[in-house]
Amino acid sequence: MARNDGKENKTAKTEQKTSKPMSTSFNIKKIRKDFPNLTTTVRGRPLVYLDNAATTFKPNSVIETLETYYKNECSNVHRGVHFLSEQATKDFEAARQKVRDFINAKKTEEIIFTKGTTNSINLVAQSYGRTFLKAGDEIIISHMEHHSNIVPWQMLCEEKGCVLKVIPINDQGELMMPEFEKFLNPKTKFVALVYISNSLGTINPVKKMIAAAHRLKVPVLIDGAQAVNHLKVDVQELDCDFLAFSGHKLFGPTGVGVLYGKAKYLNAMPPMEGGGDMIASVTFEKTTYNILPYKFEAGTPSIAGVIGLGAAIDYVQAVGLENIFTYEQELLAYGTKLLSKISDLQLIGTAREKAAILAFILPDIHPHDLGTLVDREGVAIRTGHHCTMPVMQRFNVPATARASLAFYNTKEEIDVLAAAILKAKDVFA
Amino acid sequence: MTLTNQDELYQELILEHNKKPRNFKKLENPTHFAEGYNPLCGDHLTVALKVNDKNIIEDIAFEGSGCAISKASASLMTVNLKGKTVSEAETLFNQFHRLIIGELKSDSETNILGKLAIFSGIWHYPARVKCASLSWHTMNGALHKVKTVSTEK
Numbered sequence: 001m002a003r004n005d006g007k008e009n010k011t012a013k014t015e016q017k018t019s020k021p022m023s024t025s026f027n028i029k030k031i032r033k034d035f036p037n038l039t040t041t042v043r044g045r046p047l048v049y050l051d052n053a054a055t056t057f058k059p060n061s062v063i064e065t066l067e068t069y070y071k072n073e074c075s076n077v078h079r080g081v082h083f084l085s086e087q088a089t090k091d092f093e094a095a096r097q098k099v100r101d102f103i104n105a106k107k108t109e110e111i112i113f114t115k116g117t118t119n120s121i122n123l124v125a126q127s128y129g130r131t132f133l134k135a136g137d138e139i140i141i142s143h144m145e146h147h148s149n150i151v152p153w154q155m156l157c158e159e160k161g162c163v164l165k166v167i168p169i170n171d172q173g174e175l176m177m178p179e180f181e182k183f184l185n186p187k188t189k190f191v192a193l194v195y196i197s198n199s200l201g202t203i204n205p206v207k208k209m210i211a212a213a214h215r216l217k218v219p220v221l222i223d224g225a226q227a228v229n230h231l232k233v234d235v236q237e238l239d240c241d242f243l244a245f246s247g248h249k250l251f252g253p254t255g256v257g258v259l260y261g262k263a264k265y266l267n268a269m270p271p272m273e274g275g276g277d278m279i280a281s282v283t284f285e286k287t288t289y290n291i292l293p294y295k296f297e298a299g300t301p302s303i304a305g306v307i308g309l310g311a312a313i314d315y316v317q318a319v320g321l322e323n324i325f326t327y328e329q330e331l332l333a334y335g336t337k338l339l340s341k342i343s344d345l346q347l348i349g350t351a352r353e354k355a356a357i358l359a360f361i362l363p364d365i366h367p368h369d370l371g372t373l374v375d376r377e378g379v380a381i382r383t384g385h386h387c388t389m390p391v392m393q394r395f396n397v398p399a400t401a402r403a404s405l406a407f408y409n410t411k412e413e414i415d416v417l418a419a420a421i422l423k424a425k426d427v428f429a
Numbered sequence: 430m431t432l433t434n435q436d437e438l439y440q441e442l443i444l445e446h447n448k449k450p451r452n453f454k455k456l457e458n459p460t461h462f463a464e465g466y467n468p469l470c471g472d473h474l475t476v477a478l479k480v481n482d483k484n485i486i487e488d489i490a491f492e493g494s495g496c497a498i499s500k501a502s503a504s505l506m507t508v509n510l511k512g513k514t515v516s517e518a519e520t521l522f523n524q525f526h527r528l529i530i531g532e533l534k535s536d537s538e539t540n541i542l543g544k545l546a547i548f549s550g551i552w553h554y555p556a557r558v559k560c561a562s563l564s565w566h567t568m569n570g571a572l573h574k575v576k577t578v579s580t581e582k
């Protein structure tokens with residue numbers, strides 16, 4: 001596999017913290033016991049859950065946190081003087097602190113709770129984009145973005161007359177860096193990039209790309225939906241201006257996510273929604289907005305979700321992202337080798353820097369048939385376009401099958417997947 | 430859930446029609462034509478018919494790409510509809526639709542569907558029902574002069 005730029009490779013490596021020997025705290029048997037959903041059986045067979053890029057299972061500690069909130073602490077936040085409301089507010093704000101520590105943000109008020117990655121990106125596109133971008137301005141994204149990092153920018157372009165520039169990808173599924181450098185010019189006013197591709201697994205050299213954009217004072221948003229669960233993301237080290245991610249892909253609840261933004265940008269941006277919590281005072285003549293982060297958190301938030309996300313972060317921190325990265329890279333190497341042995345199987349996404357995501361096609365079996373057939377063996381994989389239709393167009397396939405791993409998966413489970421694929425091939429032989 | 434043989438999705442007949450789809454070709458000068466999409470999986474097919482002045486389907490063909498279920502279903506549909514009247518086709522469409530959503534179970538009813546009854550187990554796979562129905566919806570759209578049919582409407 002030829003790389004088009006050796007330097008780029010080195011940057012990506014340093015960004016992901018090169019592998020360290022696994023600490024003894026990483027005990028896969030113990031970890032699996034923490035996730036009750038892993039004991040599910042499918043038609044009498046043990047479930048092999050390899051659809052973690054869609055959503056992840058939740059450890060007991062997260063489930064118990066949700067239960068405790070609903071059983072013993074149920075009340076609203078930021079608006080009561082009574083005991084329960086104060087308790088919930090304390091836990092809610094403690095979760096914000098956990099998120100701050102998790103991504104190493106400079107300030108707690110730079111952490112905005114949202115509904116998820118999609119909501120976070122839309123907030124930036126609408127609040128920042130509508131305020132600071134104008135006709136003729138250029139927005140750079142990449143060919144491997146999730147639809148949630150394409151459509152909000154297209155909507156903005158349509159409304160404002162901005163121009164979308166799309167960084168192409170090579171046959172391995174890596175961004176073509178020289179093209180990116182060529183796109184950067186004084187008309188460039190925003191860059192939005194996925195850190196880890198959900199359909200290819202590619203880990204993009206975002207630190208280097210952020211630095212390049214900053215030379216022209218262009219802010220950069222990073223879609224971290226698939227990154228925060230696979231590797232350590234440090235917003236100060238990356239120097240990204242915005243980071244979006246979802247709780248449910250980080251072993252936390254659905255319906256909650258995070259937008260990190262540098263205070264200088266968030267302070268300058270108008271609120272996106274009006275309502276309770278986001279105001280300082282309201283009269284019919286004039287309303288003044290609340291300070292950060294509340295300015296962007298109108299209405300009652302997903303309180304249980306936020307507190308549950310805090311518990312998920314505690315769990316991930318205890319296992320350690322460096323341990324997770326090392327272990328998952330082992331799984332990835334094992335899975336890549338095993339699947340490559342299957343005749344005719346073609347991996348889609350063979351970047352040098354990859355997370356534990358294995359997308360593939362078989363020439364004679366449509367991915368949906370494969371998905372149904374491996375499901376009968378208890379294996380859950382995703383088939384389809386994975387909300388990245390342009391990636392399918394780039395590789396000229398209607399869909400792919402995708403096994404996406406988490407740190408609770410095992411080599412034995414990859415064996416079950418490989419056997420299930422072989423069985424499906426027999427059916428179609 | 431245990432699946433009986435009858436509920437087995439990938440039976441010989443389906444696999445065979447997937448491999449060698451019948452009437453998988455371009456039809457010159459069709460009287461009716463429509464395109465069908467399943468945006469969830471990217472499947473795309475076209476159905477073309479030649480209906481004569483006695484309202485009989487003289488010829489029918491399909492083209493496109495899709496999974497084994499959608500291809501076999503389209504293939505079996507074309508075999509079934511050739512020579513039928515438009516109103517017979519509509520009756521079959523309704524019966525087939527009820528079959529694949531699991532509403533049609535008595536043997537006497539499935540009889541009129543003949544080989545199409547092979548899809549009777551598909552309601553066990555809710556995510557795959559649309560694969561089996563795409564070609565039928567597209568055919569029905571063509572007969573009613575709807576140019577584009579989507580499973581997501």
Ligand SMILES: Cc1ncc(COP(=O)(O)O)c(C=O)c1O
Nearest residue numbers: 116117118146148198225226246
């Ligand atoms: C890379 C990437 N970005 C964004 C999203 C959207 O996340 P959500 O649906 O949680 O808003 C996903 C989810 O699949 C994703 O994988």
